[in-house]
Amino acid sequence: MTTLASILMDGIAYGMILFMISVGLSVTMGLMRVVNLAHGGFAMLGGAFTHWAMAEAGLPFVPAAVVGLLAVMVLSVPMERVLYRPIYRMGELPQVLATIGITFIMIASVNLWLGSSLLSIRLPAAMSGAVDLGFRTLPTHRLYVLGAGVLVIVGLFVLIERTRFGIKLRAAVDHAGTAACLGIDTSRIFALTFALGAGLAALGGILGAELLPIDAYYPLRYMILFLTVVAVGGLGSITGSFVAALALGVLDTAARYLFPDVGTIFFYLAMIVMLGLRPQGLMGRA
Amino acid sequence: MKFNGLMGVALAALLAGVGSGAAADVVKVGVVASFSGPFAMYGKQFKDAIDAYVAEHGTKAGDHEVQFIFKDDGGPNPDQAKALTQELLVKDKVNYLAGYVFTPNALAVAPLIDQAQVPTVIFNAATSIITTKSPYFIRTSFTTPQVAAPLADWAIAQGIKTVVTSVTDYGPGIDAEKGFTKEFEAKGGKVLDAIRMPIQTTDFGPFMQRIKAAAPNALFTFIPAGPPAFAFVKSYADNGMAAAGIKFLGTGDLDDETTLQTLGDAALGIHTSFPYSAAHDSALNAKFQADLAKVDPGAVANFASVGAYDGTEALYRMIAAGGTDPDKAMKAVLGASWESPRGPITIDPKTRHVTQNIYIRVVERDASGKLINKEIETIPNVPDLGLAK
Numbered sequence: 001m002t003t004l005a006s007i008l009m010d011g012i013a014y015g016m017i018l019f020m021i022s023v024g025l026s027v028t029m030g031l032m033r034v035v036n037l038a039h040g041g042f043a044m045l046g047g048a049f050t051h052w053a054m055a056e057a058g059l060p061f062v063p064a065a066v067v068g069l070l071a072v073m074v075l076s077v078p079m080e081r082v083l084y085r086p087i088y089r090m091g092e093l094p095q096v097l098a099t100i101g102i103t104f105i106m107i108a109s110v111n112l113w114l115g116s117s118l119l120s121i122r123l124p125a126a127m128s129g130a131v132d133l134g135f136r137t138l139p140t141h142r143l144y145v146l147g148a149g150v151l152v153i154v155g156l157f158v159l160i161e162r163t164r165f166g167i168k169l170r171a172a173v174d175h176a177g178t179a180a181c182l183g184i185d186t187s188r189i190f191a192l193t194f195a196l197g198a199g200l201a202a203l204g205g206i207l208g209a210e211l212l213p214i215d216a217y218y219p220l221r222y223m224i225l226f227l228t229v230v231a232v233g234g235l236g237s238i239t240g241s242f243v244a245a246l247a248l249g250v251l252d253t254a255a256r257y258l259f260p261d262v263g264t265i266f267f268y269l270a271m272i273v274m275l276g277l278r279p280q281g282l283m284g285r286a
Numbered sequence: 287m288k289f290n291g292l293m294g295v296a297l298a299a300l301l302a303g304v305g306s307g308a309a310a311d312v313v314k315v316g317v318v319a320s321f322s323g324p325f326a327m328y329g330k331q332f333k334d335a336i337d338a339y340v341a342e343h344g345t346k347a348g349d350h351e352v353q354f355i356f357k358d359d360g361g362p363n364p365d366q367a368k369a370l371t372q373e374l375l376v377k378d379k380v381n382y383l384a385g386y387v388f389t390p391n392a393l394a395v396a397p398l399i400d401q402a403q404v405p406t407v408i409f410n411a412a413t414s415i416i417t418t419k420s421p422y423f424i425r426t427s428f429t430t431p432q433v434a435a436p437l438a439d440w441a442i443a444q445g446i447k448t449v450v451t452s453v454t455d456y457g458p459g460i461d462a463e464k465g466f467t468k469e470f471e472a473k474g475g476k477v478l479d480a481i482r483m484p485i486q487t488t489d490f491g492p493f494m495q496r497i498k499a500a501a502p503n504a505l506f507t508f509i510p511a512g513p514p515a516f517a518f519v520k521s522y523a524d525n526g527m528a529a530a531g532i533k534f535l536g537t538g539d540l541d542d543e544t545t546l547q548t549l550g551d552a553a554l555g556i557h558t559s560f561p562y563s564a565a566h567d568s569a570l571n572a573k574f575q576a577d578l579a580k581v582d583p584g585a586v587a588n589f590a591s592v593g594a595y596d597g598t599e600a601l602y603r604m605i606a607a608g609g610t611d612p613d614k615a616m617k618a619v620l621g622a623s624w625e626s627p628r629g630p631i632t633i634d635p636k637t638r639h640v641t642q643n644i645y646i647r648v649v650e651r652d653a654s655g656k657l658i659n660k661e662i663e664t665i666p667n668v669p670d671l672g673l674a675k
Binding site: 006007014116117119120122128129130137139140141210211213215216217221252253256257261264 | 323324325326327455481482483484486487488489491492493495496498512513516517520521524525526544545547548549550551
């Protein structure tokens with residue numbers, strides 16, 4: 001019984017971190033239909049800027065995280081205009097090649113700037129340590145991630161389903177030409193959405209850094225993790241990514257509790273089974 | 287620039303050869319290591335240490351001018367290491383080889399150096415069997431069992447009777463688990479559970495819960511430096527393991543000086559065993575670090591720097607005594623002892639591996655607030671326990 005509760009708790013905490021680092025990709029790849037393999041790069045840049053703001057500029061965690069988040073969003077606007085505009089029109093394979101190229105440039109830049117060692121982000125005292133839950137303890141940090149994850153999913157739902165911006169975005173994604181004819185400034189919509197995706201990536205990178213520490217090679221190290229969550233969740237579905245992240249998190253954690261020697265195989269088996277049953281993903285649009 | 291320098295030396299050597307025989311000959315040392323990619327730290331540490339040694343001792347070993355040629359193998363890549371080594375042997379005609387960060391890379395070049403009869407000093411690659419693959423290999427780093435077994439001895443002496451081992455599930459992790467368990471059980475300790483953790487994992491919460499449930503006196507871990515070690519140490523702190531009375535024992539790979547500061551407060555109080563700590567209290571170590579800082583102001587001394595520094599000492603000894611004669615050179619260094627920044631060391635004439643003190647250290651903050659590995663106990667003259675069966 002205690003083991004079951006432990007699995008559920010650790011699993012949901014881990015799943016929420018998976019969700020936080022993948023939700024930005026769900027926006028760029030899922031909604032905007034760009035195979036954005038540079039997603040991890042934006043997460044890494046968010047972490048790198050935050051690390052820099054804390055270590056070099058001496059800021060406390062929260063302002064440093066805001067600096068990291070804003071720096072990535074500001075950087076993403078010219079990147080979208082110069083690099084991603086032509087990429088939108090490419091086929092899937094050229095998109096993969098172009099965005100992985102961007103990833104390598106990001107890795108090399110951070111390597112040159114801050115070196116190849118771990119870029120630690122020290123949490124404030126209020127967020128570190130453990131909370132006693134009676135039958136066991138849970139790292140305090142996970143509670144914050146849980147809260148942030150819920151805020152992000154509610155916020156995105158409202159933004160996409162309930163606001164004018166969301167309506168315009170969905171129209172622009174479904175048919176850019178028609179949307180433009182109706183007077184929607186599609187290029188502005190795309191630029192804003194891309195900045196949102198990059199910002200969410202950065203937020204995930206910063207908040208997930210306890211579990212997936214930031215270093216220059218971060219984008220390649222965890223690329224499969226992001227892609228799995230989005231593919232299993234279904235392209236274009238934020239809720240799908242959320243459900244997929246939690247399911248994969250709980251499953252992977254259960255495997256680690258019960259069969260540690262078998263390794264990460266369960267994670268990939270689950271992916272194969274889920275995609276075999278639902279090739280469009282859990283909540284993908286056919 | 288480097289190319290011009292090389293040409294200049296080659297020309298000078300040629301002229302000297304024409305003029306006055308072999309009096310001012312150049313002996314070339316090829317250094318193969320990772321200077322780019324995720325493991326670029328090693329190449330940098332090696333080069334800094336060699337530069338510091340050369341700054342201290344000059345470019346001459348005995349009557350011979352020593353020249354280093356660096357090649358980048360980019361990581362655990364045996365094919366690349368082999369190709370570069372071949373190029374060094376055939377094109378650059380090197381008389382000595384050095385470097386080698388990873389076991390597969392070192393193993394791949396064994397047939398080459400055997401055939402070419404080129405003495406090769408391994409600065410890092412830590413699997414015991416490497417030195418058995420060619421009589422021209424010597425090694426100045428350490429092996430995993432050499433570090434793990436003394437820790438088991440020390441644990442018993444501290445009254446630790448039960449442990450759970452949790453190691454990364456790959457070669458060196460399993461070596462460490464075996465080395466520790468064998469010694470620990472031989473001395474009457476009990477291993478309650480042996481967990482092998484998947485290599486990509488960075489969420490260690492479940493393993494911590496499982497260890498906590500077994501309630502041992504301590505956990506023993508081997509985990510490679512980098513993201514996994516960082517997450518493991520965090521997880522140990524966040525899950526309140528210390529408060530539950532479970533001590534942290536590990537090999538020093540996980541908190542070497544280049545990553546120690548990033549671990550932060552979570553690392554305070556953990557115990558590790560290793561041959562080198564930058565906080566080792568000796569005049570030579572202080573001088574070594576001062577000289578390192580002269581060649582590279584941002585340099586941080588760690589096990590890779592001291593492996594390369596002592597390796598360079600071995601090279602200089604071999605070159606001074608043997609010049610370009612490989613067998614004379616090997617004879618000069620086998621059984622040799624000297625004082626290193628890590629403490630006294632000897633090149634074991636049988637295994638050609640370094641016999642050295644292993645230190646038990648605890649992570650503390652020094653007067654300036656920096657995290658250090660403070661040595662609290664010395665286990666003297668430990669040979670490579672991986673081969674001594």
